[in-house]
Amino acid sequence: MNTLRIAIAGAGLIGQRHLELILASPTCELVALVDPAPAARDVAQRAGVPLYPSLEALFETERPDGIILATPNQLHVEQALVCLQAGVPALIEKPVAHTLEEGERLLAASADSKVPLLVGHHRAHSPILDQARELIRQGRLGQLVAVMGSALFYKPDDYFDAAPWRRKAGGGPVLINLIHEIGNLRSLCGEIVAVQALASSAIRGFPVEDTVAINLRFASGALGSFLLSDTAASARSWEQTSRENRDYPSYDDEDCYLIAGTVGSLAVPTMRLKCYAQPEDRSWLKPFTCEVAELHREDPLARQLEHFCQVIRGEAEPLVSVRDGLQNLRVVEAIAQAAREGGTVMVAP
Structure with a gap:
């Protein structure tokens, strides 16, 4: 098997992680x-590779087998279009676009192209989600009824000092952090069709939200609730429970999702499974059988890279397509609208 030749656009933190x-x-x-x-x-010199000022300059000299776009959000669509025109498959860091209109433009262009695009929602490649999806698919929970989720964590002051725009509208956890959670919830529970939200900035007092309570309706009829905050002294977030990024401390007694069905429930990521021994004889007076589903951990970013290589070779379809990435963005935008305006916001399919 030939080694694939990959280029990276963007030498920031995530670009350097892809480089490693x-x-x-x-x-x-x-x-x-x-x-x-x-x-x-300096980054290029340390890696021993040439540096180009633009994708156009790169493609004038050589055509890599694939490229990772780890650039600012507002550049994603234009750069992905350049890759499509050059016939070079791309992995686009999330979000797929900085606006829904730009995302629709990329979707239309990619639909008319045979060049594959993969969107970098790396959690989709987590073996934890793989296992949870499989348990749900097997019917271990029965028909899904409800999901409770949380992303509760504390961002220190220097996070905002390093980038003052994070104190302003658009810089809060809804548009920065929530898109990861929406990808996870859609993967586990299906499409989200309607949302409600209440937002608060009572703790920090910034123009942007620091805490949000969200209600979700799924296409299956299941309902969900989600608490999001970047000012909560809590470990109930994916980073602090999944143990996939060792930079974050983690705690064995914490979960960030609880998925409940008609015959059982699953806590993620501890994978504690509680089910009725006799589904035909269910009652809150009956005990559950309890088990912990077997689980192994791998770096989802590394798994995503190997998947990208399979996509380039034509061995796999993108696990997260432009259409999937755009739908995650649609749900997040609907939640932001609901927080601003109140009421229920329907999510376009």
Whole structure:
């Protein structure tokens, strides 16, 4: 099997993480870095690859087998369109676009192209989600009834000092953090068709929200509730429970999702499963059988890179397509609208 030649656009933190993974991968190699910023020069020199100021300059010199777009959100669509025109498959970091209109433009262009695009919702590649999806698919929970989720964590002051725009509208946890959770919930429970939300900025007093309570309706009829806050002293978030990123401390007694069906419930990511021994004889007076589903952990970013290589070779379809990435963005935008306006906001299919 030939080693695939991958380039990265964007030498920021996530771009450098992709760089590390490529250097460690047996299936691909880094051939170029694209970034006009002066600081990118040192990153390229350390990696031993040429630096280009733009995708156009890269493609004039060589055509890599694939490219990872780890650039600012507002550049995603334009750069993905350049990749489509050049015939180079791309992995686009989330969100797929900075506006719904731009996302629709990319969706239309990608539908007319045979060049694959993968959206970088890396949690979709988590083995934890794989196992949870499989248990639900097997019917271990019965018909889904409800899901309770949380992303409760505390961002320190220097997070806002480093980027003052995070104190302003658009810089809060709804548009920055929630899109990960929406991808997870859609993956586990199906499409979200309607949302409600209440937002507060009572703790920090910034113009942007710091805490949000969300209600969700799924296409199946199941309902969900979700608590989101970046000012809560809590460990009930994916990062602090999944143990997939060792930079975050974790606690064995915490979960961030509870999915309940008609015959059982599953806590994620501890994978504690409670089911009725006799589904035909259900009652709150009857005891559950309790087990912990077997689980292994791997870095979902590394798994995403290997999946991208399979997509490039034509061995797999993108697990998270442009259409999927755009739908995640639609749900998040609907939640932001509901928080601003009140009432129920329907989510376009």
